[in-house]
Amino acid sequence: MVASRNNRRSQQAFAKFMLDRRRMLALGGMTAGAGALAACGGNTGREETGDGVSLSQWYHEYGEAGTQEAAKGYAADYTDANVTVEWIPGDYDAALASGLLTDDGPDVFESHLNRGMVEAGQIVPLDDIIADVIDDIPEGDLIRNTIDGTVYGINMIDDPQYIVYRPSLFEAAGITAPPTTFDELIAIAAELTTSDVKGIDFGAAGGTDRLGQHMINSLGLSFIGSDMQAGFNDPRMAEGAELVKQLNDSSSLLLGAPTDWWDPSSMIQGLCAMSWTGLWTMPALIENLGDDIGIFPCPGFVGGTPTVYNGGWATFVNANSAHVDEAKAFTKWLWVDNKEAILDWCLSYGFHIPSRLSLRAEADQLTSGPAAEAVAISEEFGWADNPDWTPAMNTAVNDMLSNIAIEGNDPEAELAKAVETVNSELDGIFG
Amino acid sequence: MAVTDKTADPAPAAAGTSRRPRRRRTFGGRNLAFWYFVGPFLLGLIIFTYIPVGWSAYLSLFDARNTVTPTSDDFVGFDNYVTMLTNADFRRSLITFSVFAAIIVPITFASSLGLALAVNKVRIMRAFFRSVFFLPFACSYVVASLVWKMSIFAGVRYGMANTVLGWFGIENIPWLFGNDPPWFWLVIATLRLWIQCGFYMILFIAALQQIPEHLYEAAYVDGAKPGWQTFWHITLPQLRASSVAVLMLVLIAAYQAFDEFWNLLPNSGNVPYARTPLIYLFHTSLGTSQDLGRGSAGALILALLIAIVTLLQGKILGFGKPEGR
Known part of the structure; x- marks a missing residue:
């Protein structure tokens, strides 16, 4: 990613x-x-x-x-x-x-x-x-x-990158286990959202800059197929993107925090109950929140498996x-x-x-x-990253998700556009 | 200025015949001085502008990835230009820029002219007011972006704007996220206005002071009223050359928008709804991507656009014509 x-x-x-x-x-x-x-x-x-x-x-x-x-x-x-x-x-x-x-x-x-x-x-x-x-x-x-x-x-x-959460807030809301599917995540995030605390922080872009890549891996698809064409041309991708839109439309996302997802400040300051993060924030989280942290992988999309980048x-x-x-x-x-x-x-x-x-x-x-x-x-x-996956291809997937989740464009059309962009990049490199 | 030019011009020509031999004996004389003053600047211009532009033009004809010295195998003719021009993302970035320019150019023009008129009218502490409004120009876009992002327009409850809105019971607004509604334009436009208005204000003040007082006096004698009437019929026409220059500078600065988009928007400005041309080109050819061929083609297309717009603007508004005609 x-x-x-x-x-x-x-x-x-x-x-x-x-x-x-x-x-x-x-x-x-x-x-x-x-x-x-x-x-x-x-x-x-x-x-x-x-x-x-x-x-x-x-x-x-x-x-x-x-x-x-x-x-x-x-x-x-x-x-x-x-x-x-x-x-x-x-x-x-x-x-x-x-x-x-x-x-x-x-x-x-x-x-x-x-x-x-x-x-x-x-x-x-x-x-x-x-x-x-x-x-x-x-x-x-x-x-x-x-x-x-x-x-x-x-x-x-x-x-590794995963989602960190506060078990104490889960308990208070009567949630017994971390979510394993993205639908569950959306529901839990809504439940944890109060006037002061948002459900989840997916970063400044609302997760549109990473969830597409996780979706590809969750669904068992590949960035680049063995035919050297985009490996994620699958209608389930459009369905998964709809889920991200659902999360974006709910008011449970923490948006506009002064620090982005790679900085644990939002979590430490209690702005959110869950946050996308990476292993490097572990010492800071333990120092500030003590035992009150748990982690789980990015939940699976549309019947797919959980994923960790x-x-x-x-x-x-x-x-x-x-x-x-x-x-x-x-x-x-x-x-x-x-x-x-x-x-x-x-x-x-x-x-x-x-x-x-x-x-x-x-x-x-x-x-x-x-x-x-x-x-x-x-x-x-x-x-992990595929060395043939270029930043231009990555941007195509990010744009797809952003256009669907933030701007409400047609998921199938956006998926087709991303596939076309990736294919033309691949043709330029391997063609 | 026009007057001094006219008197200065004939003098060397007239004196030239008698003095020329002496000048030659002083080894170049005036010519040497000319090169002393212009040389370093010209050298910098050649090394840091003309050679890179030429090199870009050369690279734009090659499939140059991770290299600035492509071999003849990589020659692709005008393919990169075709790719960039048919690329929906690049075209969308030009639209983003157009929206930005449509917001920022008229507002900057109006506010800096307004500021200049106001500060020019002030009779006390003139230097203070001028400095105060000019001072933000010394601030870097990066620093200002951090202030805007982390304190004024932070999307959380303790952000300044949200705190104020909270007094009226309005919910927190994530200022920099998404484009529905596109609040990020408010953040970006206010930041740029804060930084650049003072500079253009100084240009306008300088031009205002060039307007002869007797024009106003004559107008008053003829019955004109101070205020809107003299502003419209005397001040504005007299500011014509400066106005054209300011418009042009503001527009070119808008084309080059990069810093605040990079620092304020999610994912280093690499979001489809607000990607400016320079952000797009940066992500194409610098950083990890290193697609220097297409990046160069895009940069040249952008440069050509700026040149065309500037020339057209100059042609229509009359850049370089003497003031007040």
């Missing part, structure tokens, strides 16, 4: 950044730095020293305190090359895209795989460095990092790097072999699931309470 991922990347970082008072003073300097980086296409800070090569590694700005120091710590621990960590605040995608077009780009960077990067020759295969641990990597994480049978990325963290970040090696082999060696050392660093990165700052099955069992924080539930539903109901 590219769109929600986009939001999260820059905006979540920004919100958390604003919340963190200790770093407020740095705001001016950081913004100036972002401007300078955008202007130069990224200053890699790379210096050729006598012994060992120098590598530059790019991260987007993680919101959790301590992450930057941790990333720099891992780099400093590496002895075979001199690794410089670049922490890119602001629009990471744009900075990275322009960085990769120049000779001054990063050697190792985090991103999300798409076919364009492979066809433009920007990244190298990483099959050889994960060969030993390939059975330990969750299948979904392999699929999302694979194009035409070649693995290009290694997931660093998995971030597995987001996250993966690491890549720049094909135009002057030191591809050294960059691969570093990547293997940090994100394949260095279990301590992987666990530290996932669990010491925010809450993420390690992209390694064996490590999940080792992590105490992930074996109890709502976090354990998150791991379980992520494995049972999870779906």
Whole structure:
């Protein structure tokens, strides 16, 4: 689900950044730095020293305190090359895209795989460095990092997205179990809505920017079919969209909150009884609401299964790097072999699931309470991005839902339009 | 200004014959000074505007994804232009812009002219009033958007607008969600007015001060009444050149609407009912999408539209004609 991922990347970082008072003073300097980086296409800070090569590694700005120091710590621990960590605040995608077009780009960077990067020759295969641990990597994480049978990325963290709720409010309203179908969700949301508290927060766009993608997965359809055409041309999609419209027309959605769905503030401030969220908000929710939180996957549409979107970040090696082999060696050392660093990165700052099955069992924080539930539903109901699914296709699905749910357009006609847009995109790429 | 131009022009020509040899001895003389002043600006214009525009034109002929140096295999001729022009979303973004322009251009024009007339009439604390109205222009759209979004027009019960409405028993309004009714236009229009009116007010004040007092005095002698009559027959015609310039600047600024849409609307402005052309192009060619061929084609179509509208507007309203004719 590219769109929600986009939001999260820059905006979540920004919100958390604003919340963190200790770093407020740095705001001016950081913004100036972002401007300078955008202007130069990224200053890699790379210096050729006598012994060992120098590598530059790019991260987007993680919101959790301590992450930057941790990333720099891992780099400093590496002895075979001199690794410089670049922490890119602001629009990471744009900075990275322009960085990769120049000779001054990063050697190792985090991103999300798409076919364009492979066809433009920007990244190298990483099959050889994960060969030993390939059975330990969750299948979904392999699929999302694979194009035409070649693995290009290694997931660093998995971030499932689901709905969080306040059990106390459920109890007060006499609701015994979380909803499993979208119809139930609509009914429960209406029941929980009072003059002060809304039933559910699906984000600023009322869920139209993610529920279409969940619907596709809930109904067992695919983004792209094996015939390389849109895989979701199914009348049940139109029915599902009607449900989203029903929710939008009810007054149980929290709309116009100052913060979007990726920020737990609405939930913490008691503006809503349920909210779309991701695993990264778990520490803040536990800190503020204590035991009064529970989670459930996105309910199923029109007889479909519940779903959980597995987001996250993966690491890549720049094909135009002057030191591809050294960059691969570093990547293997940090994100394949260095279990301590992987666990530290996932669990010491925010809450993420390690992209390694064996490590999940080792992590105490992930074996109890709502976090354990998150791991379980992520494995049972999870779906991940398809690297052939472009932002343009994603926008087509979002627009479909927005046109149906917000503007009341004809569902079948909108579905046909979205299918046509996706097909013409696919024809442009594979035709 | 017209008068000084006329007297200045003949002077170098007349003096030229006798002075020219001396000037050559001072190595370029006036020419060198000209390049000293114009050179840096021209260089910036070439590097940051003309080369990118040219490069865009080149890229727009290729299927350029994730690259700015496409190979000849990727050459697609005018396909990108056809795709963009037949793309319903891109066309809808042009309609969104038209709605925006239809709201923002007349209101900005009227309010900045009104402000200028009012501030010009004030006899005390003139500098204060001018600064106060000009000050918002120094504020960034991003910062203003955050203020509008998080405090004034927050959709929750403690948002300022909703608190005020609450006193009258009106329910909370999610100002920035959906387009039924399209409250987001109110948020976006007020924000832009707040930021840009002061700037155009200054332009109008400058023009107002250029109107000779004796025109008004002559009108009063002929029996005209101060107020609407002199405004309509003297002030407005005398402001013609400035008015045309302001209209043109406001319209071009409206075409380039990006910041407030990006920061205020859901999903970074990527919503079908309020996607401006620049937001659409950003999502096409920057960020994760990197479809630089189509993005460039769209940008050039947009640039062409701005150029045509500007030229037409100038032609119809008479841009560059001397004041008051």
